Structures are given as structure tokens and as C-alpha cells.
Amino acid sequence: MDLRIDGLSHAYGDTQVLDDVSLDIPAGRIVCVVGPSGCGKSTLLRMIGGLERPSAGAVLQVGSPPPGSLNPLTFVFQDFALLPWRSVAGNVSLVLEDHAIADRAARIADVLARTRLSDFAEALPKQLSGGMKQRVAIARALAVDPAVMLMDEPLSALDAQTRDLLMEDLIDLWQRERFTAVYVTHNLAEAVRLGHRVVVLSRRPGRIREVIEIDAPLGTRGAMDDVQAHLWGLMRDEARAADAELMDG
Amino acid sequence: MAEARAGSDMARAAPQAGPRPVPFRGGGFMPIGNRWAGLVVFVLLIAFVEIGLRQGWISRLTLPLPSEVLDTFRQLYVTGALWDHLIPSVSRFLVGGALGTLAGIGVGVLIGLFGLVRAGLVPLVAAIFPIPKIALLPLFVIWFGIGEGSKYALIAFGTFTPMVVATYGAVDNVDRTLIRMGQSFGLSWASIVCKIVLPGAMPGILSGLRIGLAIAIILLVAAEMLGAEYGIGAYILEAGSLYDLERLFAGVVILSVLGVATSSAIGWVERRVLRWRV
Numbered sequence: 001m002d003l004r005i006d007g008l009s010h011a012y013g014d015t016q017v018l019d020d021v022s023l024d025i026p027a028g029r030i031v032c033v034v035g036p037s038g039c040g041k042s043t044l045l046r047m048i049g050g051l052e053r054p055s056a057g058a059v060l061q062v063g064s065p066p067p068g069s070l071n072p073l074t075f076v077f078q079d080f081a082l083l084p085w086r087s088v089a090g091n092v093s094l095v096l097e098d099h100a101i102a103d104r105a106a107r108i109a110d111v112l113a114r115t116r117l118s119d120f121a122e123a124l125p126k127q128l129s130g131g132m133k134q135r136v137a138i139a140r141a142l143a144v145d146p147a148v149m150l151m152d153e154p155l156s157a158l159d160a161q162t163r164d165l166l167m168e169d170l171i172d173l174w175q176r177e178r179f180t181a182v183y184v185t186h187n188l189a190e191a192v193r194l195g196h197r198v199v200v201l202s203r204r205p206g207r208i209r210e211v212i213e214i215d216a217p218l219g220t221r222g223a224m225d226d227v228q229a230h231l232w233g234l235m236r237d238e239a240r241a242a243d244a245e246l247m248d249g
Numbered sequence: 250m251a252e253a254r255a256g257s258d259m260a261r262a263a264p265q266a267g268p269r270p271v272p273f274r275g276g277g278f279m280p281i282g283n284r285w286a287g288l289v290v291f292v293l294l295i296a297f298v299e300i301g302l303r304q305g306w307i308s309r310l311t312l313p314l315p316s317e318v319l320d321t322f323r324q325l326y327v328t329g330a331l332w333d334h335l336i337p338s339v340s341r342f343l344v345g346g347a348l349g350t351l352a353g354i355g356v357g358v359l360i361g362l363f364g365l366v367r368a369g370l371v372p373l374v375a376a377i378f379p380i381p382k383i384a385l386l387p388l389f390v391i392w393f394g395i396g397e398g399s400k401y402a403l404i405a406f407g408t409f410t411p412m413v414v415a416t417y418g419a420v421d422n423v424d425r426t427l428i429r430m431g432q433s434f435g436l437s438w439a440s441i442v443c444k445i446v447l448p449g450a451m452p453g454i455l456s457g458l459r460i461g462l463a464i465a466i467i468l469l470v471a472a473e474m475l476g477a478e479y480g481i482g483a484y485i486l487e488a489g490s491l492y493d494l495e496r497l498f499a500g501v502v503i504l505s506v507l508g509v510a511t512s513s514a515i516g517w518v519e520r521r522v523l524r525w526r527v
Contacts, residue, residue, distance in 0.1 A: 049433055071435050081430035085448045085525040094444060095434040126527045144434065 001065045001072065001147040001180075002026050003048065008057035009205075010043060016205035017043050020057070023199060023208065025148065027063075028178045030218075032195030034185060034231065036239040040206035041184045042152055048182060049073045049150045065147040070099050074146035078153040080133040082125045082140075088112065089121040092140045107143060114173070115139040131162035135169070149181040155190060167193060171218050188231050192224040200231060203238040210234060313494040318502065321495040335503065338469060338481045341397065342507070345404025346465040353409040353461065354454060357416020361450070362442070367417070374413050382407040383471045390476070400472045407468040408461040415457020416450065423449035452526065455519050462511050470504065481507075 003025040010018040017040040025031050025048075033041050046052040048059050050073060065072035075081075082091050092108045101107065112118045115135045125133055134154055141149055155163040167190060173179070174194075185191055191198050198212045214227065299315045301307035325331040359366045360374075382403055389399040389406075423446050431441040473482025481503050488496035 051429060051433055071433075073433075075430070075433040077426060077430060079426055081426050083427060083445065083448070084527070085451075085523075094431075095436070097444075098435070098437050098440050124525050126525065140434075 002062040003148060003180075003182075004060045004062050005044075005048065006058050006060055008044070008047060008054050008059065010040070010047065010052075010055045018047075018054070019205035019207050021201075021206065021208055022057075023211075025180065025182055027147075027180050029196040030174065030181045030183055030194050032183045032185060032191040032198045033201060034188060034191045034198060034235070035201030035206065036203050036235055036242040037186060038242050038245070039201040039203050039238075041186075041201060044201075044206065045075075045150050045152050045182060045184050048148075049075055051075075066145065069145040069147050070101075071095065071144035072147040074141045074144055074149055076134070076137050076141050076149060076151040076154045078156050080125075080130075080137045080157070082133055082136055084125050087122050087124055088117055088128070088136050088139075091125070091136055092143050095140055095144055111139040111143045114142060115169070129162070130158045131166055134158065134166060138170075138173075147180060149179055151181055151183045153185050154183075156185070156187070163190075170194060175219055188228045188235075189223065191231070192227045193221055194218070198227075198231065200234050203242055313498050317495045318498045321499045322502065325499060331503075333479050334481050334484045337477070337479045338473065339507070341400050341404060341472070341480070342465055342469050344397075345401040345469070346408050346462055348401060349405035349408025349465065350412050350458060350461060352405065353412025353457075354416050356409075357413045357454075358420055358442070358447070358450075360413065360417040361420025362446070370413075371417075374410060378410045378414065382468055383475075386472060386475055395476060400469075400477070403472045404465050404468050408465045411461045411464060412454075412457050415460070416454050419450035419453025419457070420446060422453060452519075452523055455515060455523070459512065459515055462515070463508065466504065466508055466511070 005021055005023040005025070008018055008021040009016070021044060023031070033044065035041050043052065047054050050059075061072070083094060086094060089108050089112065092111060093104065096104050096107060108121075109118070112121055115138055117132070117135055117139055120128065120132065125136070128136065134157075137154075155166055158166065171194065174181075183191070183194055192214065195214060196218075198214065200209045200212070201207065202209045212227065212231070214221075214224070216224075295315045298307065298312055302309060302312060302314050322331075325334075356370065356374075360370055361367075385406070386399065386403055389402040393399040393402050427445050427449060428441060431445050436444070469480075470482035470485065473480035474486045477483045481500050485497055485500035485504075488494075488500060
């Protein structure tokens with residue numbers, strides 16, 4: 001299943017946050033969205049996932065989701081969004097309980113194994129490190145067989161080393177499963193390591209400034225300093241302006 | 250004091266001082282208790298009163314001898330009168346408290362979830378919260394009769410309002426990102442309420458329950474004083490009108506024990522249900 005974003009615009013009151021964003025998200029690829037803070041990246045992602053209604057334009061599903069997908073558009077949140085009163089297995093179970101599937105326990109065991117969490121199935125979130133919590137959130141997302149993963153700065157709440165480890169996990173996972181993802185981040189290093197396509201949004205209102213295709217295969221990429229430098233050149237002034245801005249309201 | 254002096258000493262002596270340990274100043278402000286401290290306070294206080302009365306430096310008119318209160322209590326137990334009073338009281342407390350708690354949680358959740366219910370009911374709850382519920386006992390007697398019904402209603406009504414306020418506050422405080430997460434996984438409305446909103450509101454609901462049940466005990470006694478043959482309130486009222494301080498205090502001790510038992514029961518539930526809390 002592909003996604004097509006068609007002329008998406010959005011305003012909160014008088015503040016225009018997104019302006020005429022059009023974008024294709026092809027199946028089996030990771031599309032990274034980068035931009036300075038306040039460019040509407042997260043708003044865009046919430047609209048793609050149907051959590052927010054755009055003022056104009058539409059998000060279209062092209063083709064049908066793979067059979068057996070319980071929740072085609074599945075989020076991975078920055079702050080993990082785990083239920084603190086449920087164990088690791090319980091958090092995965094939560095998203096399966098509304099579906100009549102026969103092999104729930106087997107399915108939970110399978111995704112926990114894929115994210116190397118099998119030994120921690122009965123642990124509570126408070127016992128886990130940040131990186132483990134995010135792996136639980138990824139396991140939960142995998143459990144519903146998503147057609148597209150919508151990742152909202154999934155590594156931003158983690159320290160640099162954990163972030164590197166988890167990024168390697170994500171690359172491994174993609175090489176095995178070729179999932180489709182929209183990956184929102186403000187970290188350019190993450191964008192160039194994970195993205196097949198990097199979309200640069202401008203500051204408010206968010207418009208597409210440039211779309212960069214990166215052809216190098218995911219597993220063998222280095223830091224790609226030249227691409228990062230190019231992206232940073234696009235964003236630098238706006239990031240500075242965003243930083244100097246006062247919060248309104 | 251000692252730390253403060255050490256600090257200023259260091260400031261004064263700084264230029265010529267050799268190596269010395271940095272003074273510790275991070276202590277205090279961490280109320281870590283000792284589980285026996287509460288019991289020791291009780292025992293000391295009772296011993297103080299007993300000795301004071303026997304030695305005569307507390308007048309016999311002011312307080313009964315603790316040992317005689319204990320003896321009264323023993324007689325109550327031996328004659329079986331204890332159960333005659335305790336069983337009706339505890340059953341009124343349980344029935345009334347349970348009705349009020351369940352209704353309060355239900356209405357509180359509705360106020361927390363639906364804007365229209367909130368707009369309609371929050372002013373009403375604010376209007377009935379400060380009414381001393383005991384003033385309404387005559388009304389409940391007319392509605393529910395002179396028997397148990399009016400007492401259940403009074404206790405339930407008294408528990409209801411604090412439970413409503415605590416519950417909708419707790420529902421408001423449930424992490425919105427968890428609810429968004431539930432929606433993003435396509436959970437049904439009922440699942441979101443039962444598996445995310447209610448467990449998330451549980452800490453606030455349980456602390457509301459502490460207040461609600463304390464109010465229930467107060468109203469239980471008040472209702473029994475105003476119209477009951479049996480019950481701890483009736484027993485205390487009878488003893489009080491005869492100025493029988495031993496029996497009066499025996500009744501008060503039963504109430505205190507009921508309060509402590511309720512509080513530790515809630516504490517036990519909290520430890521079990523809220524084990525997930527950081």
C-alpha cells in the first residue's frame with residue numbers, strides 16, 4: 001500500500017502550519033521528514049495517521065493494505081506511550097485484544113523475539129531503560145502488521161549511544177522486513193542513515209523545500225557528511241529564526 | 250545549625266585552609282518513617298494518661314482511666330453487646346459507602362469524558378459539596394423511611410460528592426498521549442475507557458476514596474446518634490448522656506479502629522493496584 005499526500009494545508013486559528021504539502025510514500029521505503037522546530041512535521045504525521053483533520057487537502061491510501069494487517073497506519077511515539085500498569089507483554093497484548101485473532105500469545109511471543117525482548121515479557125515499563133521502552137513500542141507496532149509505520153521522533157528521548165544502537169536495530173529490521181515508514185525527526189544524521197527519501201520542510205508555514213533521494217543501500221551507509229551538510233545548509237537560517245522566536249500563546 | 254556553622258567556618262577559613270572534606274548539606278526533606286513510630290506514640294500517650302490519673306496530677310473528672318476503658322471494652326465483648334452495635338454500624342458503613350463510591354466514580358467518569366455532562370453537573374456538584382449532609386437526614390427519613398434506608402442514603406450521599414470531584418480530576422489527569430495511542434491503534438471506545446482511562450485515573454480515585462470513607466464514618470455516627478437503637482453512634486450517645494466516660498471512650502476507640510482499618514485497607518489496595526507507579 002502506498003500513501004499519497006495531496007495538497008495538504010492546515011491552520012490552527014490564524015497560524016498557518018502546513019501549506020500545500022504533496023508527497024508520495026511508496027511501499028517498502030522509509031521517507032524521512034526533517035525541518036526546524038515548529039515546521040509542522042508532527043502535525044503532518046498526525047494527519048497521515050488520521051489523528052488530526054487537515055483544513056484542506058487529503059491523505060490517500062493507494063491500493064489496499066496487506067491482508068492480515070490489523071492497523072494499517074501505526075504510530076511509534078517519541079515518548080513511547082506505554083501503559084505503565086501493564087507489563088511488556090501486556091502492552092503488546094493491548095493492541096491485539098480488540099481483534100478476534102486465535103494466536104494472540106504466539107503473536108506476542110513472535111514480536112518480542114523479533115525485538116529481542118523475550119526475556120523481559122513480564123517486566124513493567126518503570127523497570128526498563130528508555131531504549132528498551134522504545135523497543136517495546138516498536139514491538140507493539142509490529143504486532144498489528146502495519147502497512148505504514150508513522151514514527152514521530154522515536155529516538156529523540158534517548159541518549160546518543162542508545163540512539164545509535166536502536167538505529168542499527170531499525171536498519172536490521174528494515175533489511176529483514178522492508179517495512180514502509182514515515183520517519184519524522186530533527187536529527188539530520190538519523191535522516192540520512194535511515195531515509196530512502198528525505199523531505200525538507202520549511203519553517204511556518206511548513207512547505208516542502210526539497211526532496212532528496214538517497215540511493216545507497218541502508219546497511220552500508222556511513223555518516224554521509226556531504227548530504228548532511230547540504231541539508232543543514234537548507235535549514236540553518238530557519239533553525240536560527242525558530243530558535244529566536246518567542247512562544248505565542 | 251551544625252551544618253550552617255561549618256559552612257560559614259569554611260568561608261572564613263578558605264584562604265589558608267588545607268584539604269578538608271566538603272561539608273554535607275543535602276540531608277532532610279525526605280520523610281522516611283519508622284513503622285513502629287505510630288504505635289509508640291499511642292502507647293506513650295495512653296501510659297501518660299494512665300499514670301497521670303493514678304498519680305493524681307490529672308483530675309479524675311477530665312478523663313477516664315485507660316485501664317477502665319479497656320475493662321469496659323472487655324465487658325462489651327464478653328456480653329456480646331459489641332457485636333450488637335458493631336455489626337449494624339459496619340454494614341451501614343459498607344452498604345452506604347459502596348453505593349456512594351460506585352455512584353461517585355460513575356458520575357465522575359462521565360463528567361471526565363463528556364463535555365456536556367461536565368457543563369451540566371459540575372456546578373451542581375459544587376452546590377451540594379459544601380452542604381453538611383447531616384442536615385438532610387430528615388429529608389432522607391421522609392424519602393427512605395426511618396429504618397436503614399435513610400442511613401444508607403445519608404452515608405452514600407456524603408461519600409458521593411468527594412468521589413465525584415476526585416474521579417473527574419483524576420480522569421482529567423490521565424496522560425492524553427496514552428489516549429491518542431489507543432486511538433492510533435484503533436482501540437474501541439470501551440477499550441480506551443476500561444484499559445487506559447480507568448487504570449490511569451486509579452491513583453486519584455483511591456486518594457479520593459480515603460477522604461470519602463472518612464466522611465462516611467463521620468456521617469455513620471451522626472446518623473446513628475439521630476435515630477438508631479443499635480450502632481456505635483447510638484452507643485456513644487447513650488454513654489454521653491449518662492456522662493459515662495468509660496463507655497464513651499470505648500465507643501470512640503471502636504471508631505478510631507474502624508478509621509485505621511479503613512485507611513490500611515485502602516493502603517493495601519493501593520500497594521497492590523498501583524505497583525506500577527514509579
